[in-house]
Amino acid sequence: MSIRIPKGLPALSALETEGVMVMDEESTVYQHHRPLRVGLLNLMPDKINTEIQFARLLGATPLQVELTLVKITNHAPKNTPAEHLASFYHDWSDIKDQKFDGFIVTGAPIEMLPFEHVSYWDELTRIFRWTQTNVHSSLNICWGAQAAMHYFHGMPKYALDEKAFGVFRHHGLKTDSPYLKGFSDDFNIPVSRWTEMRHTDIPSDSGLCVLIDSPDTGLCLLNDPKHHALHFFNHIEYDSHTLADEYFRDRDAGRGIRLPRNYFPDDCDTRSPRNQWRSHAHLLFANWITQIFQTAPADPGRIGNDRVFPPAVEMKHVETHAPSSLQGPAVQRIEMASSS
Known part of the structure; x- marks a missing residue:
């Protein structure tokens, strides 16, 4: 239907060009059901393009969504103008008393660092715990998914011998899941990460259900009913050109x-890549938003009131298992590129 975004957000012109129905904060709401409130904790370096990517998918769903942009408190990202952050973002500490129907935690280019060495790890763990009482359903992406799995289930991550980078075939494993409604049996998804989590480390009593995986890149999407969350590793x-932008950035550096x-067609990097995943991206977000609409309380103040919070699994001594080829200079490269 439409998405409500902060007035003046740069995503407005891009989304309107694509035919997404957009309203700003001052627009009048004309529907019987209240808008669904979705928070986006944006940890990506290119925050403006990330805003567009998620707003595009949320705005194409059948229901009205109100998007709130969130950042780590007192963390100053280096790649986004301070004016943009001041105009459109809320510190988590300023919105932590609010309730959200959905909450998204993005990826971050810091995956070679042990979780506990990330400068904002303490606040992020507080955010994960807060989602259990103030958020109806969470969607954690890439490093955000790994961080949530580590916090909630104690799972380690493993460094890959080389970066999992490209568009890979994936398979839906639970066709009866409401989150996979309309999905093909197999489909393509972009992957861009240096680390992975493994099937063998999923605790037997966790209640986790693997919804999507790939024979090439492993786990992709897990449903975590105990924590009211989806964890999506890819x-x-x-966008169509995001992998190309990452490739040329790293190659030139x-x-x-x-x-x-x-x-790239015929592996020729001078040719424009074809988007092979757009339809399934829209399906996943439409299914997630629809599921929220069907299950969230009509009164947002009731979100989380009847939950018993499962304790997090403490794994303070678990480190990234990095082969020698990815220690030293490789870790330094990740740290240099990790400013969000």
Whole structure:
């Protein structure tokens, strides 16, 4: 139907050009059901493009969504103008007393760092715990998904011998899941990460259900009913050219990046890539929003009131299992690129 975004957000012109119905904060709401409130904790360096990517998918769903942009308190990202952050973002500490129907935690380019070494890890764990009482349903993306799985289930991450980078075939494993309604049996999803989590580390009593995986890149989407969350390890929200932008950025910086697999036509990086995942991205977000609409309390003040919060699993001594080829300079490269 439409998405309500902060007045003046740069995403407005891009979304209107694509035919997404957009309203700003001052527009009058003309529907019987209240708008669904969705928060976006944006940890990505390119915040403006990330805003567009998620707003595009949320705005194409059948229901009206009100988007709130959130950032880590007292963390000053280096790649986004301070004026943009001041105009459109809320510190988490300023909105933590509010209730949200949905909450998204994005990826972040810090995956080679142990979780507990991330400068804002303490606040992020407070946010994850807060989602259990103030959020009806969470959607954690890429590093955000790994961080949530580590916090809630104690799962470690493992460094890959080379970056999982490209567009890979995936399979839906639970066709009866409401989150996979309308999905094909197999489909393409962009992947861009240096680390992975593994099936064998899923605790037997966790209640986690694997919804999507790939024979090439492993786990992709898990349903976590105990924590009212979905954990998505890849980047179905990416634009057609996002992988290309990452590739040319790293190549030009001399980081030795390989050509993204199954992405450029005939593996020719001078040709425009074809988007092979757009329809399933819209399906996933439409299914998530529809599920929220069907299950969230009509009174947002009741969100989380009847929950018993499962304790987090403490894994303070678990570190990233990095092969020697990814220690030293590789870790330094990630840290240099990690300013969100």
